[in-house]
Amino acid sequence: MAGTEHRLPSGLMKMRRICGYCAAIAVTPYLLIKIAWTFGLFLPTEQMGDASWRAINAATVVVAAVGILLAMAFSRPWGERLPAWLVALPVWVGTGLLVPMLLLAPVLGPAAMTRDKEAGAADFWGYEQIFVMVSLVGVGICLPLALAGYTKLRWPEALDGPIDYGELPGHTRQLQITLGRIVVAGCILLGIIKVFWAVGGTLGIDPAMLDDRDLWWYLLTLNTGAWALAGAWGLLVLITRRGSQRFLPPMAAAWISSGMLFSYNLFSVIRPDFQSTPEYPLARVLTTEAGIVLGVIMGIIILLVLHDRRRALIR
Structure with missing residues (x-):
């Protein structure tokens, strides 16, 4: 779909690019912290050194890396040539994770810090938790905005129009x-x-x-x-x-x-x-x-x- 950028207003195209870059930058601290935890570094509690917790952190490293790739795909023309399923599946999971978390972050973040402190977490965990929350809020705001511009260009029927539409033979x-x-x-x-x-x-x-x-x-x-x-x-x-x-x-x-x-x-x-x-x-x-x-x-x-x-x- 190269050469299709002129279909979007310049303001929306600019928002798509800026938000995509900002989302990639925002998730980077989260990615680095999760990599450190996966290798057993700067762990807030001894429990998180267990193999099961390190496996969970390794999985979230993959999720964060996919988030960065998606952010870049949403902001660059090459992203419009990706197979639909390769975009839709991680977007479906990602929006399901991020949007609810964005709404909960103002309360959930302090609550998590309080709970972990009571459980004996190390003092530096408070600073790590701040970076984690900033990353989640940043990507939770910027990635959906970049996605909106991307979807508006590639699948406009998913965003626009009335609820009702005509039926064609073979409908479900x-x-x-x-x-x-x-x-x-x-x-x-x-x-x-x-x-x-x-x-x-x-x-x-x-x-x-x-x-x-x-x-x-x-x-x-x-x-x-x-x-x-x-x-x-x-x-x-x-x-x-x-x-x-x-x-x-x-x-x-x-x-x-x-x-x-x-x-x-x-x-x-x-x-x-x-x-x-x-x-x-x-x-x-x-x-x-x-x-x-x-x-x-x-x-x-x-x-x-x-x-x-x-x-x-x-x-």
Whole structure:
């Protein structure tokens, strides 16, 4: 798609480039810290020297490196020639991780520092945590803005236009509705459970671990519940084409929610301290696995919606 830059207003093109570069710069401190932790350097606690934690940090090094590559792809013409799946998959996971974290950062950052300090973290961890939060906030702001410019050029139908559009032979509307209703019901149920726990409900919580519900746990639990409900709304609007005149709001809600449910719950499963959360083991496993499955199926439905929409709008 070389030579297509003239389709974008110069201001939007400039924003795309600047935000892409800023996102790459912002994530660099996070990348360096995670590399150091992977090799056992500057560890805030002895526990993070365990092989399991170092493996987690190595995985986040890969995630950060992919984020830098994406930022550069969004800001340079060569990024427009990448295969769609190679862009869409990491963007789906990345927006699911970053956008919710961006909203939580003002409270979650200090809460994490307080919790780690009480757990005996080294003094320099406070400075590392500041760099981590600055990186996450910076990339959480800049990368979506760069993505918006990139998407506006490459897949304008994903951002613009009314919610309704015509049908072409071979559409998947009925499949979208059938799967969508199941996913919407699952997201509502998961959202209600998570919000119930976040406001202090104890059904499904181990009585012996009630005191382990700190601010960090409450915020992440509420975050999952809120995004599950937002995703249910967004997906319901996409499949019924009622509830919003514009396509972007429900699309954004469903996209971020599906990525968040998949990535956050998958990360929870592979964390070494997964078993230490206060939910009963069965409740913990069921809600976590449900989040992963719902996120994946919601993502598939979104792809079906976008496929049919693209066919209908470019005919």
